Amino acid sequence: MGPLGAQLAVIGALTLLAWAAGPDPIPLSPEKASIFADLTPAELRAVRDFLTSRPELDLQPNQGGSLGGSLARNSLFLVELLAPKKSQALRYLDLGGRPPRRRARVVVFFGAGPEPNVTEYVVGPLPRPTFYRPSGRPVAYTARPMARLELEFLNRRLVDLLEPLKVFLKDVSGFSLDSNCGQRCLTFTEVAPRGLASGERRTWLMLQRDVEGFFLHPVGLEVLVDHHQLDPRLWVVQRVWYSGQYFASPTELAERYARGMVSVVRLPPHPEESLFSTFVPRGDFASGPPTDQPGAKVCEPSGPRYALYGNHLAYSGWSLAFRLRSSTGLQLFDVRFNGGRVAYEVSVQEAIAFYGGSSPAAMQTKYIDVGWGMGSLSHELAPGIDCPEVATFVDAYHYYDADGPVRYPRALCLFELPTGVPLRRHFDNDFQGGSNFYGGLEGHALVLRSSSTVYNYDYIWDFLLYPNGVMEARVHATGYVHASFYTPEGDRYGSRIQAHLLGNLHTHLVHFKVDLDVAGPGNSFETMDLAFENISLPWEPSQRLVQPYLDRQPRSRERQAAFPFGKPLPRYLMFLNPTQKNRWGHQRSYRLQPNSHASRVLPRGWKEENGVSWSRYHLAVTRHHENEDTSSSLYVQNDPWQPTVSFENFLRNDESIENEDLVAWLTVGFLHIPHAEDVPNTATPGNMVGFYLRPFNFFDEDPSVASRRTVIVRPDPPESKEGVRIQRWGPVAPQVCMSQEPFSYNGTYWEE
Ligand SMILES: [Cu+2]
Numbered sequence: 001m002g003p004l005g006a007q008l009a010v011i012g013a014l015t016l017l018a019w020a021a022g023p024d025p026i027p028l029s030p031e032k033a034s035i036f037a038d039l040t041p042a043e044l045r046a047v048r049d050f051l052t053s054r055p056e057l058d059l060q061p062n063q064g065g066s067l068g069g070s071l072a073r074n075s076l077f078l079v080e081l082l083a084p085k086k087s088q089a090l091r092y093l094d095l096g097g098r099p100p101r102r103r104a105r106v107v108v109f110f111g112a113g114p115e116p117n118v119t120e121y122v123v124g125p126l127p128r129p130t131f132y133r134p135s136g137r138p139v140a141y142t143a144r145p146m147a148r149l150e151l152e153f154l155n156r157r158l159v160d161l162l163e164p165l166k167v168f169l170k171d172v173s174g175f176s177l178d179s180n181c182g183q184r185c186l187t188f189t190e191v192a193p194r195g196l197a198s199g200e201r202r203t204w205l206m207l208q209r210d211v212e213g214f215f216l217h218p219v220g221l222e223v224l225v226d227h228h229q230l231d232p233r234l235w236v237v238q239r240v241w242y243s244g245q246y247f248a249s250p251t252e253l254a255e256r257y258a259r260g261m262v263s264v265v266r267l268p269p270h271p272e273e274s275l276f277s278t279f280v281p282r283g284d285f286a287s288g289p290p291t292d293q294p295g296a297k298v299c300e301p302s303g304p305r306y307a308l309y310g311n312h313l314a315y316s317g318w319s320l321a322f323r324l325r326s327s328t329g330l331q332l333f334d335v336r337f338n339g340g341r342v343a344y345e346v347s348v349q350e351a352i353a354f355y356g357g358s359s360p361a362a363m364q365t366k367y368i369d370v371g372w373g374m375g376s377l378s379h380e381l382a383p384g385i386d387c388p389e390v391a392t393f394v395d396a397y398h399y400y401d402a403d404g405p406v407r408y409p410r411a412l413c414l415f416e417l418p419t420g421v422p423l424r425r426h427f428d429n430d431f432q433g434g435s436n437f438y439g440g441l442e443g444h445a446l447v448l449r450s451s452s453t454v455y456n457y458d459y460i461w462d463f464l465l466y467p468n469g470v471m472e473a474r475v476h477a478t479g480y481v482h483a484s485f486y487t488p489e490g491d492r493y494g495s496r497i498q499a500h501l502l503g504n505l506h507t508h509l510v511h512f513k514v515d516l517d518v519a520g521p522g523n524s525f526e527t528m529d530l531a532f533e534n535i536s537l538p539w540e541p542s543q544r545l546v547q548p549y550l551d552r553q554p555r556s557r558e559r560q561a562a563f564p565f566g567k568p569l570p571r572y573l574m575f576l577n578p579t580q581k582n583r584w585g586h587q588r589s590y591r592l593q594p595n596s597h598a599s600r601v602l603p604r605g606w607k608e609e610n611g612v613s614w615s616r617y618h619l620a621v622t623r624h625h626e627n628e629d630t631s632s633s634l635y636v637q638n639d640p641w642q643p644t645v646s647f648e649n650f651l652r653n654d655e656s657i658e659n660e661d662l663v664a665w666l667t668v669g670f671l672h673i674p675h676a677e678d679v680p681n682t683a684t685p686g687n688m689v690g691f692y693l694r695p696f697n698f699f700d701e702d703p704s705v706a707s708r709r710t711v712i713v714r715p716d717p718p719e720s721k722e723g724v725r726i727q728r729w730g731p732v733a734p735q736v737c738m739s740q741e742p743f744s745y746n747g748t749y750w751e752e
Pocket of ligand 1: 477481506672682
């Protein structure tokens with residue numbers, strides 16, 4: 001059982017829901033789902049122990065900075081499940097073959113030796129590994145993600161490098177880098193990419209006061225540190241920027257400051273004027289009752305209505321397997337409704353934010369978050385705030401820049417959400433002051449949630465399952481903005497959001513992989529929109545009529561199914577099974593419906609843009625290939641110029657996509673122009689993007705008719721006393737957290 005399962009075994013209701021008959025009525029079982037489960041702590045340790053016992057790898061611990069660790073050593077950076085090949089998984093899931101062998105994907109930093117590099121390995125079989133073999137080509141060592149050890153070295157080295165600026169920093173900020181700085185210490189944010197060309201590793205650091213919400217407290221000093229050498233003593237400052245002025249070195253700035261030649265901006269006193277970056281409540285609302293009492297809550301009157309067993313989830317027709325991949329985040333597998341497969345995989349691939357600004361750090365910031373450990377940054381979710389109190393919380397284990405499995409408590413949560421709007425309803429007016437009937441169905445969705453806190457920013461990742469066969473993926477952005485020191489030149493690149501703070505404009509983009517298997521792997525892709533026709537009226541031929549008709553465009557090759565930004569995306573994006581029809585003779589289909597305000601982050605082909613070539617497209621549909629598993633990688637952040645994965649190559653051969661196994665790659669996002677209300681944090685309302693997967697002639701009717709939470713109210717025969725007949729298929733008596741009044745509905749209306 002996976003790490004999401006072993007220690008949690010059975011949470012929620014155990015009984016699987018009843019399965020309505022479908023074309024393939026076998027639901028995914030918990031046992032089968034477990035082939036997709038993340039590695040357990042025991043498996044992670046087994047991989048580590050197996051590899052560290054190989055003398056030829058010469059692996060040393062990752063941590064041990066304080067013990068004098070070295071960057072010129074070999075270490076195990078990442079261990080995670082290597083998901084089975086799709087062909088093998090399907091043989092097992094559908095044909096009853098043997099379960100695929102469990103294997104690990106391992107990233108090793110080879111810092112020792114004459115040619116430092118990063119090499120990936122496949123290790124297996126688990127739980128008792130017997131082999132390891134390299135996977136792919138070694139990656140340049142300068143492209144590796146930043147590890148804690150290097151960051152610690154950077155911290156320490158900076159103290160030496162900025163020694164000449166001791167007086168200056170104290171004067172302008174009241175804070176310092178001294179070891180005895182107490183409550184008045186300086187810290188920094190490092191931006192990426194780290195340089196201007198492949199092979200470089202030189203980073204702009206933005207110095208900040210280390211107070212709560214330090215991201216909003218730049219002191220105006222930015223320094224460019226070249227740290228490509230493995231010996232930190234060789235790291236140097238190449239350039240210095242202070243409040244709009246450039247200097248060759250810290251010494252030059254210090255000397256010019258001493259001579260009174262630098263205009264300085266003294267920061268407001270702390271803590272008197274630094275409350276703004278904290279969560280501490282201040283002020284009052286001008287209207288409305290007090291807000292200190294609990295707000296509305298999610299409640300489960302009869303306990304959970306979903307079944308979670310290990311990494312297997314079942315709810316109102318849905319079944320799926322999930323994992324929290326350390327490198328990228330949430331990944332769903334074998335998503336089925338009523339036993340029929342909708343998608344083989346739905347997963348987060350990458351999240352980026354590209355900035356503009358007038359300070360060098362802001363100008364250089366192009367965050368590509370997988371390179372920061374996006375999937376592993378799944379810190380604890382708070383009951384009642386991040387997820388409802390009644391949610392089921394699941395721990396995760398990550399082996400990322402560590403020396404063993406690290407437990408992330410409550411990394412995931414799962415809950416049924418009342419959507420606050422009926423799934424369906426109708427008031428059937430009799431136009432005589434009453435109704436022929438009222439019918440309604442409670443609106444609910446099951447939410448699977450995780451978060452990634454990538455330094456300042458927090459992403460909240462959700463997958464929602466609705467009982468009508470609709471699935472939704474969405475991401476909310478919150479946390480602190482990446483902001484820089486305000487100078488008047490900054491007005492061109494955002495908003496001044498505090499006395500000395502510029503909120504820099506940036507574009508957030510998120511990339512999703514949706515490997516659709518609509519009622520089977522063989523699918524075709526078609527777009528639909530409306531077009532107008534101008535015809536003569538059949539019943540009055542002298543007159544003309546203009547009306548819409550369905551403009552269907554089969555897309556038979558990958559290039560015809562790649563939609564670059566700048567051109568409108570057709571509104572109906574249909575994935576259909578050409579061999580399966582519903583009862584009404586339509587090819588069974590699912591529709592992909594994006595919810596996005598994305599646009600490109602850079603002109604096509606411009607330097608760093610090559611590292612995120614997926615971001616050229618709203619949507620691209622490709623043929624499934626095992627070697628086109630992910631659209632990004634751990635190494636793009638620090639070498640976007642010669643990326644290890646080029647999504648553009650997925651499209652290059654322009655393959656046929658007719659009746660093939662298709663993968664939809666979807667980019668969603670938004671332009672964020674920070675404003676005063678981004679202080680203290682970017683708030684979630686309005687900052688949500690994602691997509692829906694909606695059945696379109698996949699079923700013969702709305703499958704939510706199977707829900708027993710429907711209510712129908714009809715007028716009773718005239719002689720009855722109640723006046724109405726209420727029909728329902730669930731408990732009638734009031735339950736906990738339901739109104740103590742019995743349900744009532746009259747359906748009449750009158751003049752007064
Ligand atoms: Cu933003």
